[in-house]
Amino acid sequence: MEAILDLSMLPLFVSILVYLFGIFVQNKVKSPLCNPLLITIIIIICALLLTGYPNANYQASMKSISWLITPTTICMAVPLYEQLQVLRKDWKAILAGISAGTVASLFYILIMCRVLHFDAVLSASLLPKSITTAMGTALCAQTGGNEAITTAAIVITGILGNIISTPLCKLLRIKHPIAQGVALGTSAHVMGTAKARELSDLTGAVSSLSLTFAGILTAVLYPLIMLI
Known part of the structure; x- marks a missing residue:
């Protein structure tokens, strides 16, 4: 009371x-x-x-x-487990798509920061824009970035991904649920996964896997890219 x-x-x-x-x-x-x-x-x-x-x-x-952000992210593993048998068949294509999307996103942001002459703090804050808030802010804090900017970038990325994903998939004729899941999870993290779950259980499961693997790959590449 x-x-x-x-x-x-x-x-x-x-x-x-x-x-x-x-x-x-x-x-x-x-x-x-x-x-x-x-x-x-x-x-x-x-x-x-x-x-x-x-x-x-x-x-x-x-x-x-x-504090609910972290356990909520972990719960994304549930649909992944439910679709595990299906995912095993196409794991090579899925991991290749996630890796390509993650690397492309990181280098795109890096190039943009260099072209626009952003300082090290702003660059460090924007690079983890495509992963979850929990992981993004943790990486940002380790490299001297601004956590507020990182959070804003992550939220904006997720919202845009959620909004434009359906018309963009139609425009590019991306109809396969696995391809949609990889695109949504890799580029728009949790918000993209929420949209993916609206499309199908398989799309949601692939998106959950994508956001998890993309986060891990970003954590590995992030410190290296900051040295460039």
Whole structure:
């Protein structure tokens, strides 16, 4: 009862209600642009600006559930286990696709940072944009990056991947569930996997595998690329 009455928890409850509202809007409108997370971010930012509520207080309220990020990511292994027999048949193609996508993403960001003359801090913050928040912020912290920028880059990448994945697959005529899963998991991490699970169980399982392997590969290559 005390937790409910504690006003410091109010931002948390408001954020949850706004997210549920975003889900309601998405179900009604049926448009990829009406992404619940995007709706929540826009509404919360506007609310903070209009009310003048301190961002530090809002962040403190969110810490009570931020620990859920890691176990939620681990739970992605469940659909992977369920589709294990199917995945064994095409594991070479899957790993090749994940590796190619991960390496291409890292070098694309590196080249962009060099062309735009970004400093080392900003470069270190943007490179892990295509992996989960838990892994991305950990890598960023180890190399002196800005965790806030990394988190923002990861969220934006996930939202964009979730929104444009369906029309992009149609445009490029990518119909195979394994190919869709590799693309979504490698490029758009958890948000992409959420979209993949809407398509099929197999697509979701491949996407779960992709985000996991892409995260591991990024962790291995990230320090090496920072030396370039």
